[in-house]
Each structure stands twice: as C-alpha cells, then as structure tokens.
Amino acid sequence: MPDSQQQKKHTIVALVQNQPGVLMRVANMFRRRNFNIDSLSVGRTHREDVSRMTIVIDNTRANAYKVMSNLLKLIPIIDVADVSADLHVSRDLALVKVRSNDAESRNALTLLCEKFPARIVDIGPDVVIVEITAQEEIVEAFIAEADQIGIVEMVRTGVVAMGRGVRILDVPDEEEALEMSANGHRV
Amino acid sequence: MAKRLLSGSEILLECLVEQGVQYIWGYPGGAILPTYDALPKYRDRIHHILVRHEQSAAHMADGYARATGKVGVCMATSGPGATNLVTGIATAMMDSSPIVCITGQVPRPVIGTDAFQETDVTGITLPITKHNYLVMDIHDLADAIREAFYIAASGRPGPVLVDIPKDIQNQKIEWEYPTTPLKLPGYRPPKMATQEQVTEALKLINEAKKPLILAGHGLMMSGSTNEARELAEIAQIPVALTLLGKGAMPEDHPLVIGMMGMHGAAASNYAIQDADLLIALGMRFDDRVTGNLKTYSPNSKKIHIDIDPSEINKNVKVEVGIAGDLKAVLTQLLPGVEQNSHAEWMGKIRDWMEDSDERDIIHRDTGNILLGAQVINDIWKHTGGEAITTTDVGQHQMLEAQYYPHKRPLTMISSGGLGTMGFGLPAAIGAKFGKPDEEVWAIVGDGGFQMTMPELATAVQEGIHVTIAIINNGFLGMVRQWQELFHDKNYSETPMFSPDFVKIAEAYGIPAMRITNRSQIEGAVAFSRSYKDSRVPVLLEFVVEKEEMVYPMVPAGANLHDMVRRPKVSEE
Numbered sequence: 001m002p003d004s005q006q007q008k009k010h011t012i013v014a015l016v017q018n019q020p021g022v023l024m025r026v027a028n029m030f031r032r033r034n035f036n037i038d039s040l041s042v043g044r045t046h047r048e049d050v051s052r053m054t055i056v057i058d059n060t061r062a063n064a065y066k067v068m069s070n071l072l073k074l075i076p077i078i079d080v081a082d083v084s085a086d087l088h089v090s091r092d093l094a095l096v097k098v099r100s101n102d103a104e105s106r107n108a109l110t111l112l113c114e115k116f117p118a119r120i121v122d123i124g125p126d127v128v129i130v131e132i133t134a135q136e137e138i139v140e141a142f143i144a145e146a147d148q149i150g151i152v153e154m155v156r157t158g159v160v161a162m163g164r165g166v167r168i169l170d171v172p173d174e175e176e177a178l179e180m181s182a183n184g185h186r187v
Numbered sequence: 188m189a190k191r192l193l194s195g196s197e198i199l200l201e202c203l204v205e206q207g208v209q210y211i212w213g214y215p216g217g218a219i220l221p222t223y224d225a226l227p228k229y230r231d232r233i234h235h236i237l238v239r240h241e242q243s244a245a246h247m248a249d250g251y252a253r254a255t256g257k258v259g260v261c262m263a264t265s266g267p268g269a270t271n272l273v274t275g276i277a278t279a280m281m282d283s284s285p286i287v288c289i290t291g292q293v294p295r296p297v298i299g300t301d302a303f304q305e306t307d308v309t310g311i312t313l314p315i316t317k318h319n320y321l322v323m324d325i326h327d328l329a330d331a332i333r334e335a336f337y338i339a340a341s342g343r344p345g346p347v348l349v350d351i352p353k354d355i356q357n358q359k360i361e362w363e364y365p366t367t368p369l370k371l372p373g374y375r376p377p378k379m380a381t382q383e384q385v386t387e388a389l390k391l392i393n394e395a396k397k398p399l400i401l402a403g404h405g406l407m408m409s410g411s412t413n414e415a416r417e418l419a420e421i422a423q424i425p426v427a428l429t430l431l432g433k434g435a436m437p438e439d440h441p442l443v444i445g446m447m448g449m450h451g452a453a454a455s456n457y458a459i460q461d462a463d464l465l466i467a468l469g470m471r472f473d474d475r476v477t478g479n480l481k482t483y484s485p486n487s488k489k490i491h492i493d494i495d496p497s498e499i500n501k502n503v504k505v506e507v508g509i510a511g512d513l514k515a516v517l518t519q520l521l522p523g524v525e526q527n528s529h530a531e532w533m534g535k536i537r538d539w540m541e542d543s544d545e546r547d548i549i550h551r552d553t554g555n556i557l558l559g560a561q562v563i564n565d566i567w568k569h570t571g572g573e574a575i576t577t578t579d580v581g582q583h584q585m586l587e588a589q590y591y592p593h594k595r596p597l598t599m600i601s602s603g604g605l606g607t608m609g610f611g612l613p614a615a616i617g618a619k620f621g622k623p624d625e626e627v628w629a630i631v632g633d634g635g636f637q638m639t640m641p642e643l644a645t646a647v648q649e650g651i652h653v654t655i656a657i658i659n660n661g662f663l664g665m666v667r668q669w670q671e672l673f674h675d676k677n678y679s680e681t682p683m684f685s686p687d688f689v690k691i692a693e694a695y696g697i698p699a700m701r702i703t704n705r706s707q708i709e710g711a712v713a714f715s716r717s718y719k720d721s722r723v724p725v726l727l728e729f730v731v732e733k734e735e736m737v738y739p740m741v742p743a744g745a746n747l748h749d750m751v752r753r754p755k756v757s758e759e
Contacts, residue, residue: 017373021321025313032314069497069510075318075338078373177375 009038010064011084011161014053015169017076018044025074026053035059035067039092039158050078050171054090054160056136078171083163090161092136096143099150101126108149116142127152190363195325195356196225199289202332204232205364208260210251210620211235211289212244216264217304219291221356236620236649239641241268243613245275245346246639248286250617252279253600254575256408258339259617262289266304269350270311274607276346277315281604282431283408285344287335288312294354295323309350317345325358329365337369342376343495344408376494377510380519387507388490389523395464395488397532398424401447401476404431404603405469405493405513407596412436414517415468422527425536427455429470430588433599438592439572444536448476449741450585453750454539456741459484460748461535467491469513472502473604478747492516546738546753549590553705553732559583559658561705562729563590566628566656569712574598574626577614579635580606582664585737587630598625609638615653616646626654626716633659633685643695643724650722654715657688657728660735668736672751692726699726 016022023042030037038056045052057067068080083090100106100123109128113119118132132142136159143151163169172180193201199222203211211233215223226235238244241263248259263272269290279286293302309321318338320331328351335347380388392398406415412435419426419442426436427447436443445452447459456478459465465487470476472491477483480502489505491498492513499508509516544550549564563586566574576591577600578584584601593599600618602610615629636657646653658664663681670678692699698718702711708729715725739750 015373020323021309024310028313065500066497069499072373073495073497075371075374171372172375177372180375 008059009084010057010059010067010082011088011090011159012055012057012064012068012071012080012082013161013169014055014071014080015045015078015171016051016053017078018049018051019076022051022076025076026071029070029074033066033070035063035070039156041158041160043160047171054158056159079169081163081169083161086167087164088161089164090135090159091133092139092159093131093133093157094139094143095121095155096130096132096146096151097127097153098130098146099126099152100128105149112142112145112149118142190361192359193362194221194225194359195328195351196222197228198325198328198362199332199351199356200225200229200233201364202329203260204229206258206332206336208233208258211260211262212238212247212617213262213289214238214241214244214264214268216268216291218265218293218353219262219268219289219356220264221353222262222289222291222351236645238613238645240639241271242275242609243639243642243645245272245279245286245288246607246610246613247617247620248288249275249279249282249284250577250600250614251621252284252286252617253282253614254597254618255621256410256597257285257621258336259284259286260289261286264291264304265293265308266306268304269306269308273311273315276312276348278602278605278607278610279346280315280317282602283344283404284346285339286346287332287339288346288348290348290350291356292321292350292352295352296354298352309348312348315346316348317343319348319350321350322352322355325355325360328355329362330369333365334369334371337371338374342374376512377496378512378515380492380509380511380516384507384509385519385523388509388520391464391488391490391507392422392466392520393523393525393527396529397462398422398464398466398529399458399462400424400426401429401459401465401467401470402426402432402435403429403468403470404435406432406435409469409494409513411514411517412596414514414521416440417521418466418517418524421521421524423529423533424466424527425458425529425533427451427458429473429476429603430601431599431603432470433588434593434596437594439594444540446588448473449478449743450588450737450739452540452589453543453739453752454536456739456747456750457539458536462487465489467493467505468517469493471495471498474502474743477502478741478745482746484747545755548753551756555704557703557705557729557731559586559660559664559729559731559735560590562656562658562702562708562731563587563630565705565708566630566712567591569709570626570628574628575600575615575618575622576628576630577601577611577618578629579608579611579631580665581608581632581635582660582668582735582737583630583632583658585665586658589737608632608635611635612639612655613642615655616642616649616651619651619653626719629653629655631655631657632664633657633661634663634683637685640691643692643697643726646724647695647697651724652718652722653724655724655726657726658731659685659688659728660731660733661685662733664735665737667734668740671734671736672740672742688726688728697724697726699728701728701730703730
C-alpha cells in the first residue's frame with residue numbers, strides 16, 4: 001500500500017428508526033454522493049423501534065466525516081459514530097461451501113478449521129459448508145486458504161461492530177438531544 | 188377540543204389550517220379527488236390556486252416561500268401529477284426552499300400493482316426532498332403533516348413530500364388535533380458554536396489584514412442579515428455576495444463589493460483570490476462560485492458558518508468550520524469583534540471596482556441597439572431598486588444579478604442551484620401572493636418563458652398583477668454564449684422562434700408592449716405601473732441584441748482570477 005493512512009478503513013455504526021424505507025434512504029445517499037462502501041449490514045437492536053447499521057468504508061478521515069454528516073442529514077438516522085476511531089470489537093461471518101470430494105481436500109479442510117475460528121456446519125458427499133466468525137482480516141485470510149482447496153459458493157454478512165467499554169451509542173433523551181444540537185458539531 | 192368524525196382529507200386540511208397555510212397551488216386528479224372534494228369547506232381559510240402545470244405549482248409555492256420565509260404548499264394527483272412536480276421539488280431542494288408537497292396516491296390495496304396513474308413518488312423524490320412520507324395508516328397522517336412542516340422550515344430548509352393513498356383520504360375516524368410532541372429523535376439541527384470555535388474564529392477575524400465576508404442565502408433564511416452587517420461594519424470588512432445572497436446586505440452599502448463567481452464582479456473575484464481571510468456565511472462554495480478549487484483563494488484562512496454540517500469541508504477545506512445557526516453563532520461572535528478600518532485593503536478593492544466601471548457596457552452609447560444590460564439597469568432605475576424580481580436561468584439572470592442591485596433581503600428570487608428554465612413567471616406569481624403590496628417583476632428570457640408561459644392564464648384567473656419582462660434575443664442566450672466562446676460559434680439548436688408575445692398577451696387579456704429602443708424603457712415601466720391596482724399581469728417584450736455577451740466570465744473550471752473581461756473602450 002502506498003500510503004496506509006489513505007487506505008485506512010472506517011467502521012461507522014448508525015442507529016436508525018426502525019421504519020420502512022430507511023435502508024433505501026441510506027443506500028440512495030451513498031449512491032448519490034458517490035461514496036464507495038465496503039459493506040453494510042443492518043439488524044435489530046434490543047429496542048423494538050431502533051435498528052442498527054454497520055457501514056465499512058475504505059477512505060480517509062475526512063471522508064468518514066462526509067459519510068457521517070450526510071447520514072445524519074437523513075431524518076430517520078438517530079445517531080452515528082466512527083467506532084474504528086477507538087478501541088472496538090468487530091466481527092464478520094462467512095458461510096463458505098468448499099469442495100471436499102477426496103481425502104486430500106477433506107484433510108486440508110480439517111486442518112484449516114483447526115487453524116482458524118471456523119467450523120464445519122454441513123457435510124455432504126462432495127461439498128461441506130464451513131462457518132467462520134472473526135475479524136474481517138481473519139475471514140479474508142481463511143477465504144484465501146479455503147480457495148486453494150476450492151470454494152464453490154460463499155456468503156458473508158458484512159462487518160458488525162461495537163465500541164469497547166462504556167462508550168454507548170444510544171437514543172438520546174430530550175435533554176441530551178438539545179445538548180447535542182447546541183454543541184455546534186453533530187459529528 | 189372534542190373528537191370529531193373526519194375523513195383523511197379533512198384531517199389533512201385541518202392540519203394545514205393549523206400550520207397557518209393560506210394558499211395551496213395545485214391541480215386536481217383522480218387520486219387526490221377526495222381532498223379536492225373537501226376543499227370548498229375550507230374556502231374561508233385556504234385559497235387554492237389552479238395552475239396550468241404541476242411544475243409551476245411547486246415553483247409558485249417556492250416563490251411564495253422565498254419571498255415570505257413561510258412554508259409554501261403545493262398539491263397534485265398521483266402518477267403524472269406527481270412526476271410533473273419533480274423539477275419544482277428539485278429546484279426547491281437545491282436552493283433550500285421550504286415547501287410541502289401533497290400528492291394523492293392510488294388506494295393502498297392496489298399499491299404495487301401498476302394501477303392506473305400509479306407512480307412510486309416517494310421513491311422518485313427521495314434524493315430531491317429533505318424528507319418524504321408515504322402515509323399507510325390514517326392514524327399517522329396528522330403527524331406526517333406536522334413533521335413535514337417542521338422539517339421543511341427548520342434547520343437547513345427544504346422540500347418535504349407527503350404521499351397519501353386515496354382510500355386514506357376517504358377513510359373516516361374519530362379525530363382531534365394531536366398535541367403530543369413530534370417524535371424525531373434523530374433530527375437535531377445544530378445551533379451554537381463551541382467556545383473553542385468562537386475563540387479561533389475571533390482570532391482569525393481580529394488578526395486579518397485582508398478579510399472578506401462571503402454572504403449567502405443562509406443569512407436571509409436565518410434572519411441574521413443585521414448581525415452580518417454589524418460584523419462587517421465594526422471591523423470594516425468588505426462583503427461579496429452569492430447570487431442567492433443578493434439582498435443579504437443593501438447593495439448600495441459602501442462595504443458591498445458585488446456578486447462573486449462565474450459572472451460575478453471582477454473586484455469580488457480578485458478580492459477572494461487576494462484575501463487572507465474568507466468568512467463564509469450561509470453559502471456552500473458551489474462550483475459556480477469557486478471556479479477551479481485547486482487555485483481558489485490560495486492565501487486565505489477560511490471560516491465557514493453554515494447550518495448544514497455536511498457543507499463544512501465539502502468543497503473547500505476550512506480552518507474553522509462551524510455547523511450552527513447563523514444568528515446564534517454571529518451573536519456569539521459579535522462581542523469579540525474588534526474595530527478595524529482595513530483602509531489599505533479597501534483601497535485595493537476600490538481600484539478593481541473602478542477598472543470594472545471603465546469596462547462597463549452600461550456607460551456606452553450603443554445607438555439603436557438595445558442591450559439586455561440596459562433593459563435591466565433601466566428597470567432597476569425606474570423601479571427605484573425596490574421591486575421583488577424573479578428570474579429563470581441564463582443571460583437575463585446574470586444581467587439581473589449584475590444590473591439590479593437589491594436593497595432588501597428576500598427580494599431576489601432565482602433558481603440558483605438547479606438553474607431551472609421556466610422558474611421566473613410561476614415564482615413571481617407565488618411571491619406576489621405572499622407580498623401583495625410589493626411590485627413584482629418576472630425577468631425572463633424568451634426560452635425559459637415559453638416553458639411555463641401557460642401560467643399567464645393562472646395569473647389572469649387569480650387577478651395577480653405581476654410584470655413579465657421578456658428579454659427576447661431570439662437565442663438560448665447563455666448556451667449561445669458558450670457556443671461562441673468554446674465551440675467556435677457553432678450555434679447548434681440555440682436560435683429560437685418565438686410567437687408574437689404581444690399578441691399572445693392580448694389573447695389572455697393581458698396588457699402588453701413591445702420595446703425596441705432604450706428610450707422606451709421608462710415609459711414601459713410607467714405603463715406596467717399604471718395597472719398596479721387593476722389586478723392583471725402586464726407583459727413587456729424587450730427585443731434586444733441577439734449576440735450580447737455577459738462579462739466578466741470565469742469559464743467553467745478555470746481559475747477564479749482568470750476572467751474573460753470586456754475590454755476597455757481605449758483597448759477596443
């Protein structure tokens with residue numbers, strides 16, 4: 001890489017109101033603003049009315065600001081944070097269907113699953129499905145090696161992430177919301 | 188108030204009344220019919236104006252909003268009615284104008300079946316609205332309307348669309364006006380600057396030797412023109428205006444040095460390039476303002492204050508970026524601003540202004556040839572510079588910007604960001620509804636005028652006195668200018684036939700006059716003013732030189748200081 005700073009990935013999480021069309025609004029904004037995203041995953045939270053998105057972008061610090069400030073312009077976005085700016089935990093899950101139609105490939109797969117946090121979740125006569133849940137880089141490394149054996153099908157969830165410790169991304173109550181807007185910068 | 192049995196349409200109209208809506212610009216059709224059925228019951232409170240094309244309904248709501256600062260409302264049916272609004276919505280979006288658009292939608296049971304006149308209008312308008320709603324439950328309708336108005340008018344204003352299926356308009360429920368607070372946990376427009384930002388900004392302002400204020404539309408929308416003027420006067424900082432910033436400071440004020448950008452005053456552009464501090468207030472460093480970003484104001488530090496955080500560092504990197512409400516932030520800054528004179532800097536700018544004066548075509552005798560610049564200049568002179576003007580986009584728009592200095596905020600209404608032809612006439616009609624006691628002029632070109640010309644009928648039907656000044660050069664003038672400068676005078680599809688505009692006016696019952704000589708302009712203005720109390724529009728056709736150029740000009744993407752200038756007489 002010519003410049004590691006240039007290539008740095010940012011993991012942005014967004015709390016969104018759980019209502020129809022929110023994903024479309026976010027996806028449309030990325031397309032319209034010409035922001036390239038690595039992955040986007042959406043899921044529910046412990047609050048029924050709130051969903052959470054994890055968005056990985058491959059960009060500089062300034063562009064992370066652009067992404068976040070444009071996300072915040074969308075009305076149903078409640079709050080955003082760049083969790084990669086500080087200590088955080090991130091996980092990517094992949095289901096990888098790998099050729100296993102001879103002794104050699106089966107042996108190689110067993111070794112691979114010992115080396116990585118991966119396990120075989122379905123076994124057939126010709127192929128097996130391996131599940132791996134790990135940091136993105138580890139998943140990438142696993143995939144590279146599994147491909148030596150022969151990947152025939154694959155699906156990934158995209159990264160989900162959470163800041164460590166007591167930094168909690170939550171829906172602000174009225175008082176907090178006032179303070180956030182009084183503070184000049186929302187991002 | 189006790190609950191009453193009301194239909195969705197009545198709930199909608201009750202909510203509009205509650206929001207203080209006086210006017211709706213719209214056009215009926217199948218999917219919005221229940222609402223039009225309920226409208227006569229509200230006739231004493233809401234006046235509906237029947238337009239001739241839905242695009243104009245959005246422009247009229249926009250013109251009303253820009254002239255008054257209130258939210259403008261337009262209404263259309265599903266399908267083609269809604270898609271016709273699109274250009275008007277995009278125009279309002281680009282210029283941050285608060286409008287609410289109500290559209291009818293096909294009944295819920297047939298949504299998604301490609302029913303007659305069905306269009307996914309919330310999908311279509313998603314990137315050109317600040318927010319939009321498809322109401323799928325009548326119990327959500329009132330909150331959708333309340334939120335729409337709140338979102339449209341607050342923060343960085345913009346258009347909001349509410350799409351209402353026909354069966355919801357017909358459905359009846361026991362209803363009373365909701366008093367619960369709106370649930371918008373993620374909508375928090377920024378307000379104040381942090382103390383740190385105030386300190387940094389003041390340090391730059393008080394230490395600058397060659398500061399310049401860039402005044403934008405945001406100053407007027409936030410109601411902070413007085414604060415900006417105070418800032419300029421205390422520290423004697425010259426002020427350059429954006430196109431939509433015209434009127435943010437009186438243009439005859441000694442500190443105002445003119446418009447900036449592609450067709451801005453040369454002095455403004457030179458000052459931007461030479462400044463050591465830019466103080467950008469409620470503007471967004473549009474490419475028409477900056478020219479080549481790489482060479483833009485290379486020696487200056489920059490303070491940018493704007494309500495929209497995503498505008499900070501978007502195009503131009505700044506030293507102090509403050510996302511906040513201009514009125515609040517300027518109020519924070521003012522006590523710390525030190526008195527200054529900047530006499531040397533102002534002297535330099537005055538020299539540039541004098542040089543521009545020597546080049547100005549307005550001071551030349553062109554004999555029998557009538558120029559667009561002369562027309563606008565003389566309209567300005569004979570209306571005392573007090574009129575509200577609206578424009579389309581193109582040469583006449585830039586000439587208006589150059590030759591009609593405005594004294595008051597919100598008196599120049601133009602499609603700046605989207606550059607929409609056909610905006611001028613409907614925007615003028617909308618503005619006149621909002622400001623009935625003011626003189627309103629639509630300054631348009633022969634091309635743009637023909638795009639929304641049918642709205643002459645709307646003006647006549649409504650008894651609206653606006654003056655339409657057509658600057659007729661028989662060309663799509665600005666495109667022709669680009670063809671002359673950058674395409675070897677290859678006038679591909681820019682010469683344009685027009686009908687006899689005076690006869691067209693007569694057909695509508697509109698008094699009209701054709702002007703071909705500069706000596707007639709004063710009389711034409713008097714002619715228009717003589718109809719002031721007669722509730723009819725007036726049409727003035729100015730037949731001008733075909734191949735007039737608008738100078739100065741920064742070619743697209745060129746350095747801001749590399750303007751194509753009009754030569755001085757001595758150089759010609």
